[in-house]
Amino acid sequence: VTKPLRIGLAGLGTVGGGVARVLISRADALAMRAGRRIVLTAASANVVRDKDLDLSSVSREDSPLALAARDDIDLVVELLGGHEGAALELVEDALSAKKHVVTANKALLAHHGGSLAALAEENGVALSFEAAVGGGIPIVKAMRESLIAFDVTELKGILNGTCNFILTQMESTGRAFPDVLAEAQELGYAEADPTLDVGGADTAHKLALLASLAFGTAPDLAAVSVTGIEHIKPADIAFAREFGCRIKLLGAARLNDGALEQRVHPAMVKAGTPLADLEGSFNAVVADLGEAGPYIFEGRGAGRGPTTSAVVADIVNIARGAIGPVFGRPASSLVRANPTPLEARQGRYYLRFQVLDAPGVMASISRRLADAGISIDSMHQPNRPPGEPVAIAMITHEAQHVAVRRALKAIAASDNLFEEPCMIPMENT
Amino acid sequence: VTKPLRIGLAGLGTVGGGVARVLISRADALAMRAGRRIVLTAASANVVRDKDLDLSSVSREDSPLALAARDDIDLVVELLGGHEGAALELVEDALSAKKHVVTANKALLAHHGGSLAALAEENGVALSFEAAVGGGIPIVKAMRESLIAFDVTELKGILNGTCNFILTQMESTGRAFPDVLAEAQELGYAEADPTLDVGGADTAHKLALLASLAFGTAPDLAAVSVTGIEHIKPADIAFAREFGCRIKLLGAARLNDGALEQRVHPAMVKAGTPLADLEGSFNAVVADLGEAGPYIFEGRGAGRGPTTSAVVADIVNIARGAIGPVFGRPASSLVRANPTPLEARQGRYYLRFQVLDAPGVMASISRRLADAGISIDSMHQPNRPPGEPVAIAMITHEAQHVAVRRALKAIAASDNLFEEPCMIPMENT
Numbered sequence: 001v002t003k004p005l006r007i008g009l010a011g012l013g014t015v016g017g018g019v020a021r022v023l024i025s026r027a028d029a030l031a032m033r034a035g036r037r038i039v040l041t042a043a044s045a046n047v048v049r050d051k052d053l054d055l056s057s058v059s060r061e062d063s064p065l066a067l068a069a070r071d072d073i074d075l076v077v078e079l080l081g082g083h084e085g086a087a088l089e090l091v092e093d094a095l096s097a098k099k100h101v102v103t104a105n106k107a108l109l110a111h112h113g114g115s116l117a118a119l120a121e122e123n124g125v126a127l128s129f130e131a132a133v134g135g136g137i138p139i140v141k142a143m144r145e146s147l148i149a150f151d152v153t154e155l156k157g158i159l160n161g162t163c164n165f166i167l168t169q170m171e172s173t174g175r176a177f178p179d180v181l182a183e184a185q186e187l188g189y190a191e192a193d194p195t196l197d198v199g200g201a202d203t204a205h206k207l208a209l210l211a212s213l214a215f216g217t218a219p220d221l222a223a224v225s226v227t228g229i230e231h232i233k234p235a236d237i238a239f240a241r242e243f244g245c246r247i248k249l250l251g252a253a254r255l256n257d258g259a260l261e262q263r264v265h266p267a268m269v270k271a272g273t274p275l276a277d278l279e280g281s282f283n284a285v286v287a288d289l290g291e292a293g294p295y296i297f298e299g300r301g302a303g304r305g306p307t308t309s310a311v312v313a314d315i316v317n318i319a320r321g322a323i324g325p326v327f328g329r330p331a332s333s334l335v336r337a338n339p340t341p342l343e344a345r346q347g348r349y350y351l352r353f354q355v356l357d358a359p360g361v362m363a364s365i366s367r368r369l370a371d372a373g374i375s376i377d378s379m380h381q382p383n384r385p386p387g388e389p390v391a392i393a394m395i396t397h398e399a400q401h402v403a404v405r406r407a408l409k410a411i412a413a414s415d416n417l418f419e420e421p422c423m424i425p426m427e428n429t
Numbered sequence: 430v431t432k433p434l435r436i437g438l439a440g441l442g443t444v445g446g447g448v449a450r451v452l453i454s455r456a457d458a459l460a461m462r463a464g465r466r467i468v469l470t471a472a473s474a475n476v477v478r479d480k481d482l483d484l485s486s487v488s489r490e491d492s493p494l495a496l497a498a499r500d501d502i503d504l505v506v507e508l509l510g511g512h513e514g515a516a517l518e519l520v521e522d523a524l525s526a527k528k529h530v531v532t533a534n535k536a537l538l539a540h541h542g543g544s545l546a547a548l549a550e551e552n553g554v555a556l557s558f559e560a561a562v563g564g565g566i567p568i569v570k571a572m573r574e575s576l577i578a579f580d581v582t583e584l585k586g587i588l589n590g591t592c593n594f595i596l597t598q599m600e601s602t603g604r605a606f607p608d609v610l611a612e613a614q615e616l617g618y619a620e621a622d623p624t625l626d627v628g629g630a631d632t633a634h635k636l637a638l639l640a641s642l643a644f645g646t647a648p649d650l651a652a653v654s655v656t657g658i659e660h661i662k663p664a665d666i667a668f669a670r671e672f673g674c675r676i677k678l679l680g681a682a683r684l685n686d687g688a689l690e691q692r693v694h695p696a697m698v699k700a701g702t703p704l705a706d707l708e709g710s711f712n713a714v715v716a717d718l719g720e721a722g723p724y725i726f727e728g729r730g731a732g733r734g735p736t737t738s739a740v741v742a743d744i745v746n747i748a749r750g751a752i753g754p755v756f757g758r759p760a761s762s763l764v765r766a767n768p769t770p771l772e773a774r775q776g777r778y779y780l781r782f783q784v785l786d787a788p789g790v791m792a793s794i795s796r797r798l799a800d801a802g803i804s805i806d807s808m809h810q811p812n813r814p815p816g817e818p819v820a821i822a823m824i825t826h827e828a829q830h831v832a833v834r835r836a837l838k839a840i841a842a843s844d845n846l847f848e849e850p851c852m853i854p855m856e857n858t
Contacts, residue, residue: 018720022578032645032758033577130575136721138575145751146559146567148462149451149741150734216461274727277706291447291734292565296727298703305579305720312578320753322574329461 004037008067011079012045018308034319068093075100083107104131110205113219117326128314136299136306143213144328152214161281161301162197199228207251223339227265239393260337343402348426354418372407433466437496440508441474447737463748497522504529512536533560539634542648546755557743565728565735572642573757581643590710590730591626628657636680652768656694668822689766772831783847801836
């Protein structure tokens with residue numbers, strides 16, 4: 001009989017409580033899956049959220065770091081959060097002590113993934129993070145172990161459920177971003193400080209991890225270009241529909257001749273495609289692989305159930321002996337690719353201008369776009385009485401990102417606009 | 430350095446050729462994934478489809494069975510097809526000789542999965558079959574290794590790309606089943622003998638495997654109730670739209686108090702849901718897991734690229750040491766569940782009658798339905814001049830399958846119908 005796998009759990013919040021509960025109450029079912037017992041040996045937590053949880057069989061530590069030092073623990077589950085301090089120290093200590101680590105901490109891995117992967121592999125232990133990306137989508141395992149026969153050519157996803165919830169709500173209610181955000185906070189779909197979510201950083205963390213898994217590059221968070229959804233107006237949502245699109249916060253990555261493009265921004269996505277049609281707080285990932293694909297995954301982005309499920313699956317897989325390289329290829333082989341700046345990107349763009357509907361305004365905007373070599377594919381201008389403010393929206397033909405930016409600057413400086421022009425890339429699908 | 434994994438490949442058709450090509454041309458990339466070399470040592474085939482394939486480094490056998498007997502082979506890839514004869518013998522021989530087996534053969538596993546799983550586990554080797562279900566969806570691995578922390582409550586899928594292509598084409602063109610089938614055959618989307626696909630048996634094979642993975646039951650093909658799509662008329666496709674639905678061939682499984690429901694049939698699926706919106710020859714699977722889920726997977730159903738990708742991923746995972754139980758739990762633990770007959774199922778039903786639009790016909794049909802305790806939720810009857818044949822479509826309230834069947838029999842026997850009444854279950858979503 002194989003020895004049991006002994007777990008030390010750092011953090012007993014929403015997810016940690018869920019993990020503890022499953023490890024204890026479903027021990028027999030998990031043993032059948034794993035081929036050995038999995039025992040929750042010790043836990044550390046400031047607060048235990050789930051008051052009904054019976055932890056009488058579990059040894060308690062005041063400090064999470066004590067878990068990494070115990071001889072009777074084989075695997076540490078890190079659910080502290082944060083990319084520095086206790087979380088980083090715990091993971092480093094645990095790996096150095098030849099203990100496996102399972103974590104849901106996307107920020108930690110996006111910042112330190114390369115070095116932590118090397119540390120895990122040096123010590124012959126696993127570092128698994130299914131719960132860090134798309135809690136309800138087993139995408140880390142899929143990228144690591146399933147989509148491997150061909151090179152990934154492109155990867156796109158909706159990786160933040162809060163943003164997708166807000167954008168979906170703005171669409172269905174016509175309300176403005178601040179209103180919908182406030183509602184999302186009340187409903188618990190958005191944090192008290194929503195910056196990480198709506199500013200795009202959370203998506204960037206996840207994208208950096210997926211790009212590493214997809215392309216064999218070291219996670220490179222600093223090279224992700226990030227734009228959030230705070231500037232999206234109800235007018236943009238409405239125009240998107242006119243143009244047959246929906247606005248989604250995308251994370252997308254592609255390797256072009258050794259240069260890595262990683263971008264997070266709101267995009268106009270053609271309605272009727274899986275990413276455009278994703279509703280509410282769900283996440284989705286689309287991966288293309290040369291001769292195979294597209295592979296499409298959808299599921300809940302977060303929450304106790306899906307995240308618990310992802311953490312427990314990692315534990316069971318490690319119990320069974322799945323101790324492959326952290327990012328699917330040996331850490332020593334991970335390349336640091338040159339980043340492709342977003343500015344170099346060729347594409348079509350949605351532009352919106354808030355102008356006074358007076359003779360000559362449209363002519364001036366058009367001329368400045370033409371001067372920058374940018375031509376217009378289609379335009380939409382709702383009727384307004386002359387002399388009133390009006391929104392003009394257009395889709396450009398293919399143009400370089402930097403050229404569009406420059407033209408918008410010129411227009412904003414010279415023409416009579418009521419607010420900053422809005423620019424949203426059209427996504428090719 | 431770990432020893433290379435030596436492969437014997439039985440079958441060099443479309444998929445076998447793709448596998449051989451990837452194993453040879455991407456050997457370095459695969460070695461990085463697997464942590465060891467993977468070598469295509471020997472192959473057997475009547476026909477080599479891919480004439481550009483350089484097999485000079487590969488030893489050739491006339492009989493596939495010889496692969497199982499060779500001392501210099503660690504893993505046999507079975508791509509012969511068929512659930513008896515050479516394929517069965519090869520897999521049995523290989524497992525008995527302690528060689529791993531990778532197969533794309535859904536029929537073989539649906540018929541003999543329980544005993545082959547036991548044989549593999551006795552011999553301490555892997556039997557992997559990612560390519561057997563949803564070629565372009567890594568669903569076998571997901572069910573086996575990712576969706577395991579909670580019990581699967583329900584599983585539904587569109588598992589046959591040919592049927593989904595035909596139904597999608599019938600919808601977009603308004604043409605009849607035989608026409609669209611003939612076109613699909615010309616395009617290579619349907620086999621010369623399409624019975625396995627359009628009759629539902631192929632979906633049943635895949636469903637039996639997914640149900641086993643989901644519920645810990647032994648694959649039980651005989652207990653799947655199967656209805657194909659041959660009887661679907663353009664009128665049904667059109668009415669589906671009127672009722673806000675699309676018709677899809679579903680495979681669905683559920684475990685109710687230890688009784689296993691496995692059903693394959695065309696279903697009315699609410700538009701705007703992932704299964705309803707799936708276009709063309711794609712496959713999709715939706716799995717629900719108590720507190721987690723839904724987990725949604727979409728991808729190509731078949732074809733050289735996706736199937737090659739699935740076979741190669743299985744090989745790489747075995748090379749890395751993934752030798753878990755075949756259906757995710759020890760073969761000895763697989764339960765033989767009592768089947769739930771479809772007849773016992775409660776649900777709403779779409780019914781269509783081709784009648785002469787004469788006074789009294791509708792009254793008679795309604796009365797017979799009422800006599801059987803079946804009430805009507807909504808009805809649709811396009812205008813026709815009196816005295817001409819007309820189609821009447823309706824959706825019932827909840828009723829038992831067997832009661833609806835019995836009422837239709839009575840109506841068909843007594844009323845003046847132009848063809849057999851059509852009955853399609855409404856799918857709860």
